[in-house]
Amino acid sequence: MNSKEIFETIKSDCKSLITEAFMGIDIPTFVVEPDSLLEFMKYIKKMPQLSFDLIADITAVDYPNRAKRFELVYHIFSIKNAVRIRVKTKVEDGGSVESVTSIWRGAEWLEREVFDMFGVTFKNHPDLRRILMNEDYKYHPLKKEFPLQGYEES
Amino acid sequence: MAEEKKYMTLSMGPQHPATHGVLRVILELDGEVVHKAIPVIGHLHRGVEKLGEARTYLQNIVFSDRLDYTSAMNNNLAYCLTVEKLCGVEVPDRAKVIRVIMAELSRIAAHLIWLATHALDIGAMTLYFYCFREREEILDMFEMTSGQRLTPSYIRIGGLMNDLPEGFLERLKKFVDNFDAHVDEYETLLTKNPIWIARTKGVGYISAEDAINWGITGPVLRGSGVKFDFRKATPYSGYENFEFDIPTGTHGDCYDRYLVRLEELRQSNRILKQAIKMLPSGPVNADVPQLVFPEKEKVLNNIESLIMQFKLASGGFTVPKGEVYASVENAKGEFGYYIVSDGSSNPYRMRIKSSCFINLSALPFIVKGSMVADVVAVIGSIDIVLGEIDR
Numbered sequence: 001m002n003s004k005e006i007f008e009t010i011k012s013d014c015k016s017l018i019t020e021a022f023m024g025i026d027i028p029t030f031v032v033e034p035d036s037l038l039e040f041m042k043y044i045k046k047m048p049q050l051s052f053d054l055i056a057d058i059t060a061v062d063y064p065n066r067a068k069r070f071e072l073v074y075h076i077f078s079i080k081n082a083v084r085i086r087v088k089t090k091v092e093d094g095g096s097v098e099s100v101t102s103i104w105r106g107a108e109w110l111e112r113e114v115f116d117m118f119g120v121t122f123k124n125h126p127d128l129r130r131i132l133m134n135e136d137y138k139y140h141p142l143k144k145e146f147p148l149q150g151y152e153e154s
Numbered sequence: 155m156a157e158e159k160k161y162m163t164l165s166m167g168p169q170h171p172a173t174h175g176v177l178r179v180i181l182e183l184d185g186e187v188v189h190k191a192i193p194v195i196g197h198l199h200r201g202v203e204k205l206g207e208a209r210t211y212l213q214n215i216v217f218s219d220r221l222d223y224t225s226a227m228n229n230n231l232a233y234c235l236t237v238e239k240l241c242g243v244e245v246p247d248r249a250k251v252i253r254v255i256m257a258e259l260s261r262i263a264a265h266l267i268w269l270a271t272h273a274l275d276i277g278a279m280t281l282y283f284y285c286f287r288e289r290e291e292i293l294d295m296f297e298m299t300s301g302q303r304l305t306p307s308y309i310r311i312g313g314l315m316n317d318l319p320e321g322f323l324e325r326l327k328k329f330v331d332n333f334d335a336h337v338d339e340y341e342t343l344l345t346k347n348p349i350w351i352a353r354t355k356g357v358g359y360i361s362a363e364d365a366i367n368w369g370i371t372g373p374v375l376r377g378s379g380v381k382f383d384f385r386k387a388t389p390y391s392g393y394e395n396f397e398f399d400i401p402t403g404t405h406g407d408c409y410d411r412y413l414v415r416l417e418e419l420r421q422s423n424r425i426l427k428q429a430i431k432m433l434p435s436g437p438v439n440a441d442v443p444q445l446v447f448p449e450k451e452k453v454l455n456n457i458e459s460l461i462m463q464f465k466l467a468s469g470g471f472t473v474p475k476g477e478v479y480a481s482v483e484n485a486k487g488e489f490g491y492y493i494v495s496d497g498s499s500n501p502y503r504m505r506i507k508s509s510c511f512i513n514l515s516a517l518p519f520i521v522k523g524s525m526v527a528d529v530v531a532v533i534g535s536i537d538i539v540l541g542e543i544d545r
Contacts, residue, residue: 024476024477024478025239025240025476025477025478026239026478026479026480027479053366053367054366054369054371055369055512056369056479056481056488056490056507057479057490057492057505057507059492059503059505061494061502061503062503073492073505075479075490075492075507079366079380079382079387082387082388084388084479086479104367104368104369105367105368105369105516105519106367106368106369106370106512106515106516107369108515109511109512109514109515110512117203131195131196132195132196132199132544132545133196133199134196141201141204142203142204146204148204148205148208
């Protein structure tokens, strides 16, 4: 299937889970509620025609003015179809979402990095610790209010 | 009465020659068998993603060099492809082919440094000098194009820094003609060497299903028998016009990953041969004055070009609102950028997807139950660069 067909398939199959779906500049993009994230991810991994088996990236984008300020962004690749999709979900400051490590083990370090940099926690993560910063570090550096020079480093 | 088992803790690194940079691995040992391995990373964390938000799109090119510093051109390419996709810019054909040449030279250089250090870790020192001889030649060629050896920033948004200098193609031809024989030479030292086989065969096994589940890409994935390469799956920069094979292993151990990378050296050379033949003439930069620096000749003789150069260098250019993810197959796997633009001249968010980061995350899984000496072989065969992992 090409990305257009995949977009249509997911859109019609998961109507109840998706809040928004659009073709981005590059790849199909889906927005889901945090509560239905795990169900949606299981579907795209398990459905044989789609088989999104390779987790490429998990990250977040910070929009401080929004009520739910963090947009978690998942990039997932299907080796079979050679198609990549983007899945987004929105969480508030200090919020929590279900971990996807039960679906892709490779998500472990990626989720740890999101926690380290943004302070978003993941439920049922096997080992949620800081990864790039020191373990006793107090801040989450990729939040927009964190100054470029740091608070204590300068 | 069963006593609780006690493990010995051994801290390997961060200053250890076999961890390829500042990687620390805490090993819990049961005798000589690894019970648990905990990688500790972040020693080289420079906050490139945060810095990127405070720099213009043009300034961010130089950061890409400093991530995986063994194959900088591939990183330049990934970054430029992402920004070009956001801006909707198409680069000329000549630039595309030169980009492929640079990406493949970079891949060869990165694989050579991998082969040299991996063999050195295991105790085969001679190979080191052979590999660095050829790598030196590649770095000299990079120096011809951009004046830099490790951090060229030669690939720019909209095209290239400048056209190939005089004498470059002749030098490249000479290199390409000799390189296959050099790879054979490396093979005579290792492929049938009983010590090498004893240290790598059956060591560091990972199955294809596990490799995919861990999100592993690049030669490690191919070593486990998955025929997958982003240059074929989602071609970029004209890779669809080149003929090359994807080598795969069958056993998913260190030895197979070694064979895969050696064959990739030959395939990269094959691509280079085709690229030299098909290199078209024409401009190397897209005709988009708002993104591309004017030629130096024009800057010196023409006031408009001078103003344009000043404007670009000081304020950069604005990029339309949107978000794009683009990736390349670099020497280690999928290396990508995810950029969110808010319409200004700086990225709102610049995310770097590092292949080494994910590949290394599977290290505890791979080394569990193996001997402590094999950890060195496994780290070498995963081929990590801490500059890219820590960002």
